[in-house]
Amino acid sequence: MNFIELARSRCSIRKYKPEPVSEDLLTQVLLAGSLAPTAKNLQPFQFIVVRAPEQLDALAAAYPAPFLREAPVVIVICIDPGEAWVRQRHDDRNYCEVDAAIAVDHMALAATDLGLGTCWIAAFDPDMVAAAMQLPEGVEPLLLLPLGYPAEEGREKSRKSLEELVRYEHW
Numbered sequence: 001m002n003f004i005e006l007a008r009s010r011c012s013i014r015k016y017k018p019e020p021v022s023e024d025l026l027t028q029v030l031l032a033g034s035l036a037p038t039a040k041n042l043q044p045f046q047f048i049v050v051r052a053p054e055q056l057d058a059l060a061a062a063y064p065a066p067f068l069r070e071a072p073v074v075i076v077i078c079i080d081p082g083e084a085w086v087r088q089r090h091d092d093r094n095y096c097e098v099d100a101a102i103a104v105d106h107m108a109l110a111a112t113d114l115g116l117g118t119c120w121i122a123a124f125d126p127d128m129v130a131a132a133m134q135l136p137e138g139v140e141p142l143l144l145l146p147l148g149y150p151a152e153e154g155r156e157k158s159r160k161s162l163e164e165l166v167r168y169e170h171w
Contacts, residue, residue, distance in 0.1 A: 001113070010109055011154025013117025014067040019149055020051075021073050025114050029147060030075075032110030038099035039085035045100040045142075048076040048133050058132035059144060063124035071146030076133055077104055079142045100142050107145060117150035 001009070030047055038044070050056055051073050059076070060069040068074065077100050084096035108118045121144040129141040 006109055006113055008157075010112040011117075011157060012119040013146075013148075013150045013152065013154055014065070014119055015150070015152040016067065016070040016072065016117065016146065016148035017151045018070070018072065021116065021147055021149070025116060026073060026147070028114060029107050029110050029116070033103040033107040036099070036103040036106040038102065039095040042083060042085050043099065043103075044080050044082075044084035044096045045103060046078045046080070046139070047103075048078060050074045050076060050133075055132065059124075059129065062126075062128035062132065063121055063144060065121075067119070068121065068144065068146055070151075071148040073147040075107065075145040075147060076129060076141055077143040077145060078133070078135060078139050080139050082138050097142060104143055104145060111147055115149070116147055117154070118145050118147055120145065 026049065030049070033047060034043070050059060056069055056071075056074060059074050079096045079100050081094050081096045084094050084099060086095070087093045104120060108120070111118045122142070124141070124144055126141050129135075129144070130139075133141065135141065
């Protein structure tokens, strides 16, 4: 499958089969995230792989949608803003979240290519996740990424046309 086909086929999966994800496939997904470009190659993030039932229960308490607990694996993407590149000469913008989002996108696309499903989750209680993951001071949970074999077809994507999104030379 070429890249555009892969990007078109990636969708949010909210229903998972109970079968486990092999170590090989999990490693490939994590490797894809580690290969993502980051500002100044600082990689100011960590991936916590969660498979233990009690830890999955803790994550489900922080985001009580049934599909999160159905997934055999949830990857908690954590950021460390103090380790990120900051655009200091202009506006002090910290690129930690951008770097982590690129990594998550790489993981989601790799998962799709491997026949796995994912769903970006940001609407969780960050304090509950931080406590459950025993995050150190300064490290924050940014996203949850359930991972597993889809038990549903993804919804068809609705996207703006290129004419609505692209401008040339100026606004």
